[in-house]
Amino acid sequence: MTQPGPDTLDAIAALQRVAELFSERRLQLARESGITETQWQVLEEVDEESFMPSMFARRRSCTPAAVSRTLRQLLESDLVRASIGETDGRQRVYRLTPKGRRALERLTARRQQAIDTVWAPMRRADLRSFTRLVTDLADRLEDYTEKQ
DSSP states (O other), X not given: OOOOXXXXXXXXXXXXXXXXXXXXXXXXXXXXXXXOHHHHHHXXXXXXXXXXXXXXXXXXXXXXXXXXXXXHHHHHTTSEEEEEOSSOTTOXXXXXXXXXXXXXXXXXXXXXXXXXXXXXXXXXXXXXXXXXXXXXXXXXXXXXXXXX
């Protein structure tokens, strides 16, 4: 096994730094809005109108009980409402309340401010190059993970 070169180690360190900063910023935005990052994720999914708690849990690799707990918190905070499905009485349909819609709009606006400040000044060619590189890296990581 060969040791990684300094360029590889520098690239890994830079990627870790960016990932940590993205995560911290998302947590910061959620906290500013008085919700958790998981609650934010559920609000975004509920806004899509095809939200299914079991599918959300599967995609996020979390338990259905954890999703139920988050939904209960959002219901108690009046950010989401639930109703019985029209075609299937066993299914619950979740929708944003006006308060939930305002919270999500504030979060989206704050995120857009960051995009405008950080990403918009970058040259299009640099963004395209970055996208190609990161997509290739993600594909390689997925392939590697699947083989393990």
